[in-house]
Amino acid sequence: MTEATATDPAVPLLAVDNLRVSFRTARGTVRAVDGVSFRLGHREILGIVGESGSGKSVSLMAMMGLINDPNAVIEGSIKFQGRELIGLGAREMRRLRGGRIAMIFQDPMTALTPVYTVGRQIVEQLRLHTDLSTGAARNRAVELLEAVGIPGPKDVIDRYPHQLSGGMRQRVVIAMALSCNPALMLADEPTTALDVTVQAAILDLVRKLRKDFGSSVILVTHNMGVVAEIADKVAVMYAGRIVEHADTPTMFRTPWHPYTWGLLDSIPPISGARPRRLSSIQGAPPSLQRLPPGCSFAPRCQYRSRRCAVKPPMIGEPDHRVACVLEPGERREIVRKPAQQNDEIPS
Amino acid sequence: MSLGFTIVKRLAHMVFVMFGISVLVFLIFFATPGADPAARIAGRNASPQTVALIRKEFGLDKPLPVQYLRMMDRLVIRRDLTSYVNLGEKVVPTIFRAAPVTLSLVFGAAVIWIVFSILVGVLAAAFKDRTLDRLLMILSLIGISIPVFWLGEVVNLVSQGLLHNTWLFSWVPPLGYVPLHRDPALWFKSLVLPWFTLALAFIGIYGRVLRANIVEAMQEDYIRLARAKGLPEAQVLIRHALRCSMIAIFTLFGLDFGALVGGGALLTEVVFGLPGVGYLTYQALTNLDLPMIMATVTYASFFVVSANAMVDILYSVFDPRVRND
Ligand SMILES: Nc1ncnc2c1ncn2[C@@H]1O[C@H](COP(=O)(O)OP(=O)(O)OP(=O)(O)O)[C@@H](O)[C@H]1O
Ligand code: SF4
Ligand SMILES: [Mg+2]
Numbered sequence: 001m002t003e004a005t006a007t008d009p010a011v012p013l014l015a016v017d018n019l020r021v022s023f024r025t026a027r028g029t030v031r032a033v034d035g036v037s038f039r040l041g042h043r044e045i046l047g048i049v050g051e052s053g054s055g056k057s058v059s060l061m062a063m064m065g066l067i068n069d070p071n072a073v074i075e076g077s078i079k080f081q082g083r084e085l086i087g088l089g090a091r092e093m094r095r096l097r098g099g100r101i102a103m104i105f106q107d108p109m110t111a112l113t114p115v116y117t118v119g120r121q122i123v124e125q126l127r128l129h130t131d132l133s134t135g136a137a138r139n140r141a142v143e144l145l146e147a148v149g150i151p152g153p154k155d156v157i158d159r160y161p162h163q164l165s166g167g168m169r170q171r172v173v174i175a176m177a178l179s180c181n182p183a184l185m186l187a188d189e190p191t192t193a194l195d196v197t198v199q200a201a202i203l204d205l206v207r208k209l210r211k212d213f214g215s216s217v218i219l220v221t222h223n224m225g226v227v228a229e230i231a232d233k234v235a236v237m238y239a240g241r242i243v244e245h246a247d248t249p250t251m252f253r254t255p256w257h258p259y260t261w262g263l264l265d266s267i268p269p270i271s272g273a274r275p276r277r278l279s280s281i282q283g284a285p286p287s288l289q290r291l292p293p294g295c296s297f298a299p300r301c302q303y304r305s306r307r308c309a310v311k312p313p314m315i316g317e318p319d320h321r322v323a324c325v326l327e328p329g330e331r332r333e334i335v336r337k338p339a340q341q342n343d344e345i346p347s
Numbered sequence: 348m349s350l351g352f353t354i355v356k357r358l359a360h361m362v363f364v365m366f367g368i369s370v371l372v373f374l375i376f377f378a379t380p381g382a383d384p385a386a387r388i389a390g391r392n393a394s395p396q397t398v399a400l401i402r403k404e405f406g407l408d409k410p411l412p413v414q415y416l417r418m419m420d421r422l423v424i425r426r427d428l429t430s431y432v433n434l435g436e437k438v439v440p441t442i443f444r445a446a447p448v449t450l451s452l453v454f455g456a457a458v459i460w461i462v463f464s465i466l467v468g469v470l471a472a473a474f475k476d477r478t479l480d481r482l483l484m485i486l487s488l489i490g491i492s493i494p495v496f497w498l499g500e501v502v503n504l505v506s507q508g509l510l511h512n513t514w515l516f517s518w519v520p521p522l523g524y525v526p527l528h529r530d531p532a533l534w535f536k537s538l539v540l541p542w543f544t545l546a547l548a549f550i551g552i553y554g555r556v557l558r559a560n561i562v563e564a565m566q567e568d569y570i571r572l573a574r575a576k577g578l579p580e581a582q583v584l585i586r587h588a589l590r591c592s593m594i595a596i597f598t599l600f601g602l603d604f605g606a607l608v609g610g611g612a613l614l615t616e617v618v619f620g621l622p623g624v625g626y627l628t629y630q631a632l633t634n635l636d637l638p639m640i641m642a643t644v645t646y647a648s649f650f651v652v653s654a655n656a657m658v659d660i661l662y663s664v665f666d667p668r669v670r671n672d
Contacts, residue, residue, distance in 0.1 A: 066574055098577030105575075110568040113587050114668060115594075124586075125576040160667040173572065 014040040019076035034240035047231030102177035106189040108170035112161035119157035167198035239296035246320040256322040361656040432636040449623035460549035468557025490551030499618030522620035560592035601658030609647035
């Protein structure tokens with residue numbers, strides 16, 4: 001394992017500060033990510049949860065330098081191993097991408113190029129970031145397939161994507177992501193498209209790769225259940241912002257944000273299709289073009305009051321931050337309620 | 348399923364289709380009610396003796412299957428079917444003489460149109476919505492709309508007439524075909540302009556289709572992954588998007604190529620004085636030369652079908668997904 005020399009335990013692996021991503025569209029500017037900040041330590045797994053459209057994917061794509069919409073404006077700071085990624089030259093960004101920072105996506109069925117064998121696709125990446133010969137890269141690819149738990153890797157390496165199941169393909173994508181020992185792996189809903197047993201296996205794999213490869217992971221999901229299972233820390237996103245951020249046990253024991261309460265109430269069984277809307281939170285995610293001036297969650301929040309008409313700042317403790325005006329006393333009182341309240345919330 | 352098996356299966360399928368076509372063609376000419384095939388073979392103004400002779404020669408008093416076998420025997424095995432319009436002309440050797448002309452024309456044009464349409468498609472997709480893209484798409488549209496016959500005439504007018512004595516076109520040999528084995532350089536020179544003339548419209552069509560396919564492919568998930576791997580954009584475009592888009596182009600190519608070899612290049616052949624199969628078919632039709640029509644139609648279908656089979660086989664090399672199931 002070759003850790004970069006820049007690795008100083010004091011410097012977080014990843015430091016995102018006030019990240020903003022807006023898209024100019026015909027119907028005005030869409031601020032998809034609106035001031036996201038967090039730190040990610042070495043070997044840490046951060047779960048990002050939130051409903052559809054909350055800006056999770058856009059945040060990850062910004063970290064990969066993969067937003068190439070000419071109408072996008074990216075502001076703020078993304079420091080990876082102390083190095084600023086925003087404004088980094090295309091060539092340097094490419095060297096990081098697939099090398100030190102790897103990404104896996106939601107739908108393994110369509111993630112691989114259909115006309116090449118999986119081996120060839122892994123070798124392509126290895127050859128890009130290392131100076132292995134094609135033969136050596138192929139051997140490495142077999143090792144990687146083995147490492148992600150693919151039976152008969154010597155045989156699978158010459159298969160085409162369509163000859164593999166969804167779970168197998170996702171393993172191949174993960175093998176590809178691991179091929180260059182990434183320090184950071186971004187996983188955008190890696191299990192959503194898979195069935196239950198496979199989901200659990202993929203989560204195991206993510207945990208294992210942190211152990212074996214020493215990578216840090218950002219895992220985006222809709223599913224609080226997945227987060228509970230795997231993440232060290234959780235960030236809850238709503239309408240382009242992180243509204244609550246804490247380590248996982250804290251988040252599950254004493255959640256502070258009403259939106260988080262809703263998410264926790266709606267933990268679906270780990271199986272099944274992901275709900276487009278969360279049944280226990282009334283209303284739909286807001287249109288990013290017409291966000292209320294104060295707290296974005298206000299229209300759906302049962303606890304809103306006049307105080308919520310101004311944008312709530314991030315408050316709390318260093319390890320547990322929240323963007324909500326509720327006072328500590330109010331929080332504790334409310335959090336015990338949802339169990340009884342569930343019936344009153346129209347669905 | 349292995350590639351080898353796919354190929355064998357496809358070839359067997361091809362033989363079957365060709366048998367079907369030969370039966371169909373035979374029936375159209377020999378079993379159409381109310382028409383006497385003997386009289387039709389004899390051509391216009393034939394004497395009753397000739398007609399009687401033909402009836403005997405083709406066994407037209409025998410049952411249809413026997414007639415069919417006899418016909419196929421003369422067309423495919425003995426190849427001694429003769430024309431009654433151009434008396435004594437053996438039709439099969441005539442076609443075999445015309446085939447290299449058509450093949451030279453169509454192969455060369457195909458190479459040109461594939462190369463140039465890839466260039467057009469890739470450049471337009473890479474510069475999507477910018478000036479180069481718009482320019483290329485307009486040029487393609489113009490290329491598609493120019494009638495090939497008219498274009499050929501203009502090319503001839505310029506290269507053989509107006510500008511023939513300038514450095515630009517002094518190398519252009521007179522119209523007509525020079526066999527490859529006789530003088531390769533001259534073969535090439537005499538075909539360059541016909542090739543481009545025939546290829547132009549196809550460059551336009553294929554370039555536009557390819558651009559659309561690449562632009563669509565660039566939205567696919569696997570392109571996002573290819574980028575996430577750190578591939579440079581040019582490689583993403585060519586190795587991944589273009590490679591996958593070529594599959595659709597191939598289907599189109601199989602159809603067009605087969606049709607051109609089977610006589611679809613007629614107009615180009617006529618304008619440039621190239622005695623190819625299209626030209627031959629055209630003459631046979633105007634002369635109502637039935638044996639010749641039989642032979643060219645059978646030949647044409649043979650080429651269309653085998654070109655399609657070839658493309659299907661290449662297709663399964665190109666697209667691993669069709670090999671399964
Ligand atoms: N290129 C773009 N142009 C305009 N708007 C965009 C663009 N890309 C994303 N958006 C908008 O940004 C918002 C955030 O999208 P994003 O994909 O990050 O959501 P998400 O949290 O990943 O949702 P999901 O759970 O559905 O994947 C959405 O409202 C989306 O419409
Ligand atoms: S700030 Fe107000 S509206 Fe927003 S979540 Fe807190 S209580 Fe609800
Ligand atoms: Mg997403």
